[in-house]
Structure formats: structure tokens, C-alpha cells
Amino acid sequence: MTEPKAELKKRLGYQDDQSAAIAEAKQLMAAAGHANGIDGLDFVVREVASFKLWSQAIQAMLQQALNVKTNLRTVVESVWFDDVNNGNYDMAIGAIVSTLIDPSDYFNTWYGKGGPQNYSNWENEEFSALVQIIDTEVDPVKRQAAITKAEMIMEENPPLLPVAWEKINDGWYNYVKGHRPENYFGLYNVGRFDTFWMDK
Numbered sequence: 001m002t003e004p005k006a007e008l009k010k011r012l013g014y015q016d017d018q019s020a021a022i023a024e025a026k027q028l029m030a031a032a033g034h035a036n037g038i039d040g041l042d043f044v045v046r047e048v049a050s051f052k053l054w055s056q057a058i059q060a061m062l063q064q065a066l067n068v069k070t071n072l073r074t075v076v077e078s079v080w081f082d083d084v085n086n087g088n089y090d091m092a093i094g095a096i097v098s099t100l101i102d103p104s105d106y107f108n109t110w111y112g113k114g115g116p117q118n119y120s121n122w123e124n125e126e127f128s129a130l131v132q133i134i135d136t137e138v139d140p141v142k143r144q145a146a147i148t149k150a151e152m153i154m155e156e157n158p159p160l161l162p163v164a165w166e167k168i169n170d171g172w173y174n175y176v177k178g179h180r181p182e183n184y185f186g187l188y189n190v191g192r193f194d195t196f197w198m199d200k
Contacts, residue, residue, distance in 0.1 A: 003151070022065045025065070025066055037066060037068055037069065038068045038069065040070075040071060041068065041090040042071060042073055042088075042089050043055060043058075043071060043089075043090065043092070043093070044083050044088075044089040044091070044093075045073065045074045046075070046094040046095070048094075048095075051093050054093060055074075059072060070090070080092070084119045094119070096110050096117045096160075097117070103131075103147050104134055104135045107131050107150065108131060108135075110160075112128065119160070120159050122157075122160070124157060130146045130147075130153070134146045134150065176196060176198060176199075177198070178195040178197055179196060
């Protein structure tokens with residue numbers, strides 16, 4: 001989100017005290033006919049240590065706060081992608097990645113109709129129209145206004161629920177040269193070392 005943290009903290013879901021958000025979630029569940037909770041949701045988890053750990057925490061929080069009971073189903077990546085692409089799950093946890101730190105890359109990929117990482121098959125016409133503006137607008141102020149509007153659409157009708165933005169810190173000896181982490185975006189940008197050399 002581009003919104004300042006102080007503003008975000010005024011909204012449900014971003015506050016340190018989650019009681020108001022939980023109360024609203026209970027009201028929404030009751031309105032949907034699930035006042036007593038939900039039992040037996042299929043929660044498909046990618047076979048990755050962090051996702052397995054996070055899924056257990058999410059499972060416990062859902063049960064404690066909303067009486068939503070899930071069955072964790074840990075699968076290898078190929079099964080995860082097949083099941084998620086085919087809608088064979090109630091909940092899923094995995095990763096989506098981007099090559100650029102720019103909404104024109106990840107808005108289309110993650111949330112656009114038919115996007116390769118739009119695993120929830122989310123679609124919103126107003127959002128899609130804003131993405132067209134974001135992709136072509138050269139005035140930074142107008143472009144930022146379109147990005148903010150697009151973010152607010154996702155706030156009202158979330159395509160997915162982010163668990164975390166991973167920040168991975170690199171460490172290296174001072175005799176390793178050519179390492180430029182300020183140019184990296186995500187761990188997938190560190191797969192090549194052809195510009196590195198040892199000054200020793």
C-alpha cells in the first residue's frame with residue numbers, strides 16, 4: 001500500500017488491537033449463515049518451511065477468533081500449482097513473485113484477468129480500467145492517483161490476503177566484489193553471480 005502507515009492504522013485489519021476487526025468478521029460470517037463458524041476447510045500449503053509454519057499460525061488464529069476449522073494439506077509445488085489453478089482448495093498459501101517493483105508488472109500478473117499468478121481468478125472491471133491508465137500514464141501525480149484508487153478497490157474486495165512481504169538481507173565478505181544488492185528486487189534476482197569476483 002502507498003498509504004502512510006498512520007492512515008492505514010485507522011482502518012480495520014491494520015490496527016494493533018484486532019478486536020474490532022474480529023467483531024466485524026463475526027458479523028459478516030453470521031450474515032453469510034456461518035454464525036457458529038465453519039468446519040473442515042481444505043487449506044492447501046506449499047511444501048516450503050515458511051509456508052508450513054505460517055499456515056499453522058493462521059489455522060490457530062482462525063479457529064480461536066472465528067471458530068473456522070481447517071485441515072492443512074501440505075503438497076509439493078507441482079500439486080500446489082495444479083490444485084490452485086483448478087480451484088481444488090478452500091484456502092491456499094504460497095508465494096507470488098514479481099520482476100519489477102512497479103504496479104505495471106505485478107498488478108497485471110497478480111490481479112489482472114488471466115494473469116499468470118492470479119490464483120484466485122479475481123476480476124474487477126474498474127480495477128482493470130485503472131491498470132490501463134497506470135500502464136500508460138506518464139504524469140507521476142496522475143499515475144499515483146490511479147494506483148491509490150486501484151489499491152482501495154482491492155481493500156474493499158480483496159483478491160487475496162497478504163501474509164508478509166519478505167525482506168531478505170544478504171551478507172558477504174568484503175573481498176567479494178561486484179555485489180550490488182541495492183539493485184535487487186526479491187530473492188530471484190540473486191540467482192546469477194557472473195558479475196561477482198573475489199579480490200583475494
